[in-house]
Amino acid sequence: MAxxxxxxxxxxLPRPGVRAIVSLIVALHVLAVFVGPWAMPQTSELGAxxxxxxxxxxxxxxxxxxxxxxxxEPGPSHLVRFEVTTRDGTxxxxxxxxxxxxWPRLLYHRYFMLSxxxxxxxxxxxxxxxxTYARGYAxxxxxxxxxxxxxxxxxxxxxxRTEEVRQGRRLDDKVLYEERLIYxxxxx
Amino acid sequence: xxxxxxxxxxDWGREVLAGWNRxxxxxADPATLGLIRxxxxxxxxxxxxxxxxxxxxxxxxxxxxxxxxxxxxQQDTWAFSYLWWIEGSPVLLWxxxxxxxxxxxxLTVGLFTRVTSILALIITLSYVQRLPxxxxxxxxxxxxxxxYLAVGPSGDAFSLDRWLRGRRVGQTLPVRQSWMANLATRxxxxxxxxxxxxxxxxxxxxxxxxxxxxxxxxxxNLEYQSLDMTWMAGFPLLINLMTHVTVAWxxxxxxxxxxxxxxxxxxxxxxxxxxxxxICLGMITFGLAMLIGNLAFVPPWLVRAAVDRILxxxxxxxxxxxxxxxGEKLKKPSRPQVRSSGSTR
Numbered sequence: 001m002a003x004x005x006x007x008x009x010x011x012x013l014p015r016p017g018v019r020a021i022v023s024l025i026v027a028l029h030v031l032a033v034f035v036g037p038w039a040m041p042q043t044s045e046l047g048a049x050x051x052x053x054x055x056x057x058x059x060x061x062x063x064x065x066x067x068x069x070x071x072x073e074p075g076p077s078h079l080v081r082f083e084v085t086t087r088d089g090t091x092x093x094x095x096x097x098x099x100x101x102x103w104p105r106l107l108y109h110r111y112f113m114l115s116x117x118x119x120x121x122x123x124x125x126x127x128x129x130x131x132t133y134a135r136g137y138a139x140x141x142x143x144x145x146x147x148x149x150x151x152x153x154x155x156x157x158x159x160x161r162t163e164e165v166r167q168g169r170r171l172d173d174k175v176l177y178e179e180r181l182i183y184x185x186x187x188x
Numbered sequence: 189x190x191x192x193x194x195x196x197x198x199d200w201g202r203e204v205l206a207g208w209n210r211x212x213x214x215x216a217d218p219a220t221l222g223l224i225r226x227x228x229x230x231x232x233x234x235x236x237x238x239x240x241x242x243x244x245x246x247x248x249x250x251x252x253x254x255x256x257x258x259x260x261x262q263q264d265t266w267a268f269s270y271l272w273w274i275e276g277s278p279v280l281l282w283x284x285x286x287x288x289x290x291x292x293x294x295l296t297v298g299l300f301t302r303v304t305s306i307l308a309l310i311i312t313l314s315y316v317q318r319l320p321x322x323x324x325x326x327x328x329x330x331x332x333x334x335x336y337l338a339v340g341p342s343g344d345a346f347s348l349d350r351w352l353r354g355r356r357v358g359q360t361l362p363v364r365q366s367w368m369a370n371l372a373t374r375x376x377x378x379x380x381x382x383x384x385x386x387x388x389x390x391x392x393x394x395x396x397x398x399x400x401x402x403x404x405x406x407x408x409n410l411e412y413q414s415l416d417m418t419w420m421a422g423f424p425l426l427i428n429l430m431t432h433v434t435v436a437w438x439x440x441x442x443x444x445x446x447x448x449x450x451x452x453x454x455x456x457x458x459x460x461x462x463x464x465x466x467i468c469l470g471m472i473t474f475g476l477a478m479l480i481g482n483l484a485f486v487p488p489w490l491v492r493a494a495v496d497r498i499l500x501x502x503x504x505x506x507x508x509x510x511x512x513x514x515g516e517k518l519k520k521p522s523r524p525q526v527r528s529s530g531s532t533r
Contacts, residue, residue: 033382139250
């Protein structure tokens with residue numbers, strides 16, 4: 001049974017002037033929180049214009065998020081497979097994310113997002129940004145393995161339908177993977 | 189006739205204003221905010237502690253995310269990160285990183301909270317603005333929580349600050365209700381509603397959320413899987429149900445989380461949804477962070493009662509302010525009240 005509060009102090013309500021200013025700030029902030037996801041592509045011309053008006057605030061507070069978790073739908077996942085030819089001619093291979101290598105799970109997820117991000121960027125009409133990100137990954141691998149040449153492949157892993165799984169298809173069945181070369185880096 | 193219309197409009201305006209003031213400016217017990225500080229601070233600490241493992245793999249001139257990539261992405265934006273100034277020097281980078289971890293630890297225990305909450309916000313934003321490409325929902329929730337913990341008096345409950353102040357004056361401090369505690373909690377609540385609204389609306393574009401197969405596409409994704417849920421392929425109707433409930437829940441959250449009747453159901457559903465993501469899809473941190481955000485809807489009296497119960501289990505009884513509730517058990521208020529002035533001592 002709850003007892004009556006016996007040891008409580010309350011700060012007074014702010015003065016009307018303060019309340020008005022705080023109310024205005026709160027209203028603008030809440031509007032900005034709404035505009036952040038609303039102004040993300042694909043949006044209307046109105047959404048884009050309002051988004052531009054709020055952009056400094058959204059950028060500084062990192063509020064320009066779509067919150068599109070698993071949307072529009074959970075699709076295939078993407079991994080980056082790499083081949084590094086070292087200065088002595090040895091071929092080093094690997095991929096990320098890699099459960100065996102990237103632990104704890106949060107670190108694995110960071111690497112997972114890197115591969116997903118380069119896939120997302122690569123699906124844009126202009127691939128300059130995707131290429132720049134891929135070059136960053138390749139340069140890092142070249143440094144790590146003392147590599148001369150780095151080839152990056154984007155490996156897409158499709159999810160089988162439930163009927164296929166019921167008929168015995170495994171989630172790692174080879175037919176569910178496809179791969180394409182996305183970047184070749186030659187070290188000077 | 190015209191007079192009665194204008195009276196009705198004026199009355200309506202007064203009610204709206206009173207409702208606005210009650211919603212944002214009613215004095216509130218900071219217990220909920222204090223609990224969010226502990227859990228959110230711990231999540232930020234863990235998130236950044238994990239960055240320690242791969243810090244120089246991600247940032248710096250030889251990192252996976254060099255300046256060339258990120259600055260191209262962020263051109264014409266106002267993104268800011270202090271990491272740009274120091275990442276050229278591993279010594280400076282590691283010094284700042286360790287200092288950041290100390291700040292998060294201090295925020296979690298509520299030490300110098302006014303300062304550490306603001307520093308935690310700057311640090312969280314700096315890592316997020318420096319590492320686009322390696323981010324996901326967890327970082328968005330961390331940023332949101334850091335922002336509102338810095339806005340409100342998050343150290344006014346369950347904190348070392350309170351405990352030390354109580355020791356200095358030689359008595360248990362009274363529970364300090366304030367409109368700022370209410371404001372910060374309200375902002376988290378409203379922000380959570382917007383997050384779920386857009387999360388739900390974005391799913392309406394995807395056919396898999398309509399044909400009921402979306403959750404299978406998540407559970408059957410080997411790269412996400414942390415618990416083998418392949419057996420669910422044998423229960424397509426269950427997958428359909430879970431998919432539709434997920435969308436319905438996200439779309440209706442903003443409306444159903446406010447009424448007292450539906451709030452417990454909405455919050456109860458958040459637990460299996462986010463714990464499912466946490467356990468089955470390997471995103472423990474994200475699932476927990478979303479649940480921490482949902483805590484904003486748990487009333488302070490319930491938080492104090494729960495903390496008291498937990499402390500009793502651990503044999504601490506109802507200790508001082510640090511322990512939990514400042515020695516006072518607050519009754520469930522019938523309705524929040526706005527007072528024009530003075531205290532309610």
